[in-house]
Amino acid sequence: MKTRKEFLSGTLSTIILGLLKENDKMYGYEICQVTKQRTNNEIVLTMGAIYPSLYKLEKEGYIKSSKEIVNGRSRKYYSLNPTTINDIDNRIASLLNFSQNITNLLKIS
Amino acid sequence: MKTRKEFLSGTLSTIILGLLKENDKMYGYEICQVTKQRTNNEIVLTMGAIYPSLYKLEKEGYIKSSKEIVNGRSRKYYSLNPTTINDIDNRIASLLNFSQNITNLLKIS
DNA sequence: TACTTATATATAAGAAAATTATATATTAAT
DNA sequence: ATTAATATATAATTTTCTTATATATAAGTA
Numbered sequence: 001m002k003t004r005k006e007f008l009s010g011t012l013s014t015i016i017l018g019l020l021k022e023n024d025k026m027y028g029y030e031i032c033q034v035t036k037q038r039t040n041n042e043i044v045l046t047m048g049a050i051y052p053s054l055y056k057l058e059k060e061g062y063i064k065s066s067k068e069i070v071n072g073r074s075r076k077y078y079s080l081n082p083t084t085i086n087d088i089d090n091r092i093a094s095l096l097n098f099s100q101n102i103t104n105l106l107k108i109s
Numbered sequence: 110m111k112t113r114k115e116f117l118s119g120t121l122s123t124i125i126l127g128l129l130k131e132n133d134k135m136y137g138y139e140i141c142q143v144t145k146q147r148t149n150n151e152i153v154l155t156m157g158a159i160y161p162s163l164y165k166l167e168k169e170g171y172i173k174s175s176k177e178i179v180n181g182r183s184r185k186y187y188s189l190n191p192t193t194i195n196d197i198d199n200r201i202a203s204l205l206n207f208s209q210n211i212t213n214l215l216k217i218s
Numbered sequence: 219t220a221c222t223t224a225t226a227t228a229t230a231a232g233a234a235a236a237t238t239a240t241a242t243a244t245t246a247a248t
Numbered sequence: 249a250t251t252a253a254t255a256t257a258t259a260a261t262t263t264t265c266t267t268a269t270a271t272a273t274a275a276g277t278a
Contacts, residue, residue, distance in 0.1 A: 004200065007207040008263060009121075009235075010115030019216040029226050038250055039210040051228060056264095073226060075275055091113065096215055098116045099208035101148040106127040106205055118236060118264075138255050158236055160257060165235095182244055182255060 003042050012045065012053050014095045016061060017088050018079070020063060023080040028054055054078060110152050113190040121154065121162050121202045126189070126197050129172060137163055163187060171197060 007071045022063070053077075059065045063078045079109055080088060128140055135143070141154045151199045163185075172187045189197060 001203055001206050002205050003210065004119075004205045005266075006119030006235080007204055009119035010113075010117065010263090012212065012214070012265080014113075015117075015214065018173045023218060027226075033225095037212065038214050042206065043210050043214070046266070047227080048267065050271095052264085056229095061226085071225090071274070075226070093216055094110055094113050096114060096212060097151065098110050098112045099211045101112065101152050102120065102124070103205060105124065105144065105147050105152070106201055108131060114237075115263080119234090121236080136255080143256095155237070156256080157238065159256085161235085164257095180245070180254090184255070 001042060003039075003044070005097055008045075008049075012019065012049055014079075014091045015045070016050070016053060016057060017044075017062060018092045018095070020078060020080050021088060022089060025077040026074045026076050029075075093096065110151060112148075112153070117152065117154075117158075119159055120204060122166055123200045124152075124154075125162060125166060125187075126158070126171060127201045127204070129189050130197065130201065131188060134183045134186040136186050138184075 015035065016031055019034060020026055021073050023034075028047075028050045032047070033044050035043050054063070054065075056080070058065055061081055062084050064081050065076050068075050068077060103107055118180070124192050125140055126142065128143060128163070129135055132143075137156075137159045141159055144152050144154050163174075167174055167187070170190055173190050174185050174187050177186060178185050
């Protein structure tokens with residue numbers, strides 16, 4: 001069951017932060033791949049969404065980036081900014097909580 | 110834990126359909142109240158969001174409305190259009206599935 | 219060799235959907 | 249008389265994503 005596009009709205013940046021919390025450092029393309037694999041191809045993040053979202057998170061101070069050359073290709077790795085970890089934890093917890101609320105609200109019908 | 114506003118983006122119309130599936134007929138204000146109560150004040154739908162969303166769902170043929178006067182006040186009741194029940198069931202199932210994917214994706218970290 | 223697929227980032231134009239603010243009106247409670 | 253609760257409506261703005269496009273390298277295949 002492919003996820004309807006609109007559901008992803010607003011959750012993208014928190015998904016990114018959640019994966020970065022778990023993975024020390026990741027690059028944009030990798031975040032898309034991991035998300036796809038871990039959700040059985042149901043949540044598909046697009047390039048046009050992920051990169052602007054990463055820039056915004058960096059501009060807001062939640063993450064920081066560093067460029068590396070790997071196998072002759074340039075990669076831009078991102079990692080969490082530890083000074084904002086409380087904010088980040090709250091965002092992730094809030095999204096998990098929202099998901100639980102949605103389930104409670106709709107599974108009854 | 111109050112839900113961050115952005116998470117609601119894109120899910121509102123499916124929440125409405127989910128509640129209408131369960132409740133035969135409801136009016137906009139009631140949908141807001143029920144959602145608030147059932148989520149311990151965490152999911153708060155706003156008036157500015159709910160009414161335009163109801164109009165759109167009606168225009169798209171998913172729901173139909175009828176006005177009633179109750180206690181001297183006008184109420185606009187909405188109910189599901191049975192001809193679109195398959196679409197509606199798919200939307201609700203897809204949102205529940207999305208919530209499960211989010212949980213699987215983020216609860217690990 | 220040439221072509222395609224996969225990897226990898228970037229950004230502009232447009233659309234969709236919500237937020238915020240405002241307006242109106244009645245009933246109930248203080 | 250005033251405030252809070254009930255109830256609907258809509259305009260302006262902002263945010264955020266989709267879609268499309270552009271660039272570039274590596275690996276696999278025909």
